[in-house]
Amino acid sequence: MYPSRFRYEAPRSLDEAITLLREGGDDAKVLAGGQSLVPLMKLRFASPELIVDINNLPGLDYHREDPDGTLHVGALCRHVDLERSELLKSKQPTMAAAAPLIADPIVRNRGTLVGSLCHADPQGDWASVALALGGSIVAHGPGGRRTIKVADFVTGPFQNVLEPDEIAVEAIIPAARGARAGGYLKLERRVGDFATVGVAVAIETSGDTVTRAGIALTGVGGSTIGATAAAEALVGEPLTEQKIELAAQLAADVSRPRTDHRGSAEYKRHIVHTFVVRLLSRADGFAERAA
Amino acid sequence: MSQALDEIKIGGLGASRKRVEDNRFIRGKGNYVDDIVLPGMLHMEILRSPLAHARIVSIDASKAWEIPGVHLVMTGEMMATRNLAWMPTLSYDTQAVLATDKVRFQGQEVACVIADDPYIAKDACEAIDVTYEALPVIVSPAQALAPGATVIRDDKENQNDNVIFHWEVGDAEGTSRAFAEADMVSRLQLHYPRSHPSPIECCGSIADFNRATEKLTVYMTTQAPHIIRAAVALVAELPEQMIRIISPDIGGGFGNKVPVYPGYVCSILASILLERPVKWIEDKTGNLISTGFARDVYLDGEMALRRDGKILAIRMHTDSDHGAFFSDAQPSKFKIGLMHSAFACYDIPYAHMISRGTYTNKAPGGVAYRCSFRVTEAMFFQERMVQAAAVDLGMDQAEFRRMNFVRDDDFPHRTPFGFLTDSGQYGACLDVGLKAVGYDNFLQQQEEARSRGRLLGIGISTMTEPLGAGNSREYDILGIKMFDSAEIRVHMTGKAMVRTGARGQGQGHETTWAQIVSHELGLPADDITVEEGDTDTAPFGMGTYASRSTPVAGAAIAMAARKIRAKARRLAAHLLEVSEEDVEWELGRFYVRSAPDRGVTIQECAMAAYSNMPDGMEPGLQNQSFYDPPNLTWPFACYIVTVEVDPETGVWDVTNMVAVDDCGVRINPMIVEGQIMGGLTEAYAMANMQFITFDAEGNCVGSNYMDYLLPTAWETPGFELHSEIMTECPHHPIGAKGIGECAAVGGPAAFVNAVMDAISYTGVRNVDMPMLPDRVWEAMKYRRDVSGAPPVLTDE
Structure with a gap:
């Protein structure tokens, strides 16, 4: 790997990191897991002049739950931590389903959830999961902290609303207001491939009734797509076959896939439909194998 | 009474001995080209063309020269002044070293920079300002052959179109007659997509020219160091004794490291100009977009059939895409390599093939990848056509194969395309495979499953392929005959060293070569070291590819060992004080026929060769052999998925997945099984996910490992291997046949046939590889064939 020349700093405090970012302006980049940034630098698609490595910042490698059920994921929490998390397995079915499907084991050892959200790749899996769950990002800047809804955080492919001197320090997944169910299905050509199609579904139920629903789509548009109408169609009523079919249709309608070497637009839209049905009806074993 | 040696215990033939080379590989102690650091060494980077077809208007390198640490910037113009802008290819064409007039594929070498370190060299490459004038791009044979198509090779005199060759083989008239008499004709059109050998270690070289000694030493990633030495001597007109090619440990080759690449040539010239060692290490993208690819052939195939299932004749028409230069690295006299080895395992009276090769604006070098010069395409086409014909006839696919197989007592068998197969038990291998997979049972399950909406399928692929080029009558590289050689030295304490002109890249030569010597001389394999890859020390050889090392170099080792045993016999007679005729051999020991207790070991003979030889005998115990194989070896395989x-x-x-391989005598069964598993994994990759394609502008899709997919342990299925059937090669000294590529050659059709069988209810005849889920879905939904390479990004 022969990237362009760059300055490397590894600050030991958040304030120091913010100061460095302020100095670097648009030519500075934050390095956490490096699983997206480093390949871009290798190919010289990205040539930042300053790298601010935040791996020495203390106290950012957590993921924990508040008493009310709100989940906090720190900026240095690795995918592998989430993959192995008992907390996720018991409380967060959508996240627990997605964690083992993030890239491959080598990437999962280093990459971070918060970094993935910041990278804003339309093929990033966590973005759909966070969107379906109604998550937020906490940004830390010179003026203090602000919380930004994931839905408002990404402005386009590889673009987010962070100021050059802000660092995303945490992701927040709000507490469920009922029983939580859901999952993530990803069609990929091979482990470690980007999603041909990914679908995240998160629903909360009270009794038979769906109280909240989130559906988000990976890899079928210029950015992660929240299938809001599909989700809303489920709320306030029990999950019936007709409702599931309607939601699947609405989700497929809102997808904007392109034909490429991973498949035709028509096929991808069909897979969105199929995966929404499978996730909502907990379909047969093929769902697991397809993913 | 002495106990006869146990051959397995001493690591002889049939011993699944652990690979001795793995000791250093697993410990990270291998020594690859990039591990080598020479004093004063500089680093070279190549600037590649971003466009697939464009005229070079100007190249301004002045900014690159100004960067501190830059020693040299080379362009095509400068190469031309030394007559090195173009070089000959192994297929009697020319290839640009650095582009002068035009760039003809994306990734073509345009300039290179030699600097203190690779970072500076890369920065300087970016500082070179090249002005291009874009030209129309051609990315398929159909476009290349279209009327009025831009001529890609306008550098060649009398080249007025994009046709490289038009070549025919077989009996056109007899074939036409057979088709006229046929009850039925089965037709299938196929595409074998472009793929890449993709060794984990990319190509690279360190050229070190010493002005004082006039000696040029080149460390390089080559599967054939002696061929490189010959090429450098002939092209650069350097005296051959002053050229030393060292091929150290190689991180995989699969055919990718046979050709001569511009990077090698540039590093050599740079070292001569600068009088310092110059290292060039290719990056992954450079390797994937510019070096020897594989396949990319279209087939229009027809089979003439009698109603009872007898194949009467075959007609094949191939269109192959060779990229911008015809640089197929293959040693046969046949333009399309050994494509006409297709159908060699079937007894077919007539066959005819027409092959057309075309230039396109894609990377050159279409022959590599675990394949004896297009046998992979040949066997894939064969087994897809066989399955389609069985479906057309309404016959069981296994029975259709069996009734057309060459019979066990019909060897040697002359194929309608002219090859002479040597031996085999085809029906027996098929039986083993069918039994292992539970064929009859599966057919029942399949029917039951279908009634419940589940789609099960079974695919068979049976084939024999020609492995082990030469013989020297029919095979040569630029006139150099395809033989091989080996040299064995037995030291005085009975230890030994083997050198060959082959060059392993992971095949385990250091392990298996010792086992051949162990078998012939009775020396424990652990007492034998193996050395390859240095042209100053290794005897001449044509290198390792096309599964030819055991068939040719391995045979040379056995023959050299036999010469040593003959001399040891004379030493034994001397030591035992009897005449040579009275001496008998058992593994590792000579004894007196009339008194078996009286004997001497091979080690005692070795000591005598240095300390107690009879009067008039030359001292020492070493010998060599040059082996010119009488024929190719013909292993057989039956794969069922x-x-x-x-x-x-x-x-x-x-x-x-069941694999039945009959590759003759297995020297090291564990290594053979490793070869088969590796090949099956690659076959699965081809069938399932792997391809390189190009968009309309000639941009390569598959230039990195996110797009060009290597299967991991996660998705690769398990394989059940069978070795019950063993047919010795009748003309190989130890009865061995090639095995390195069988599974990669025969495997893909088994996977594809299985998927096609599962969706046979649709009536679809073909889905081309890779059988990505969307293509299979499209075939099922629209009940239509899915052909060609997968689409690339399109705007809706």
């Missing part, structure tokens, strides 16, 4: 296809998504899972 079962799959289940998800009707909703087109995703398919392999539920079982």
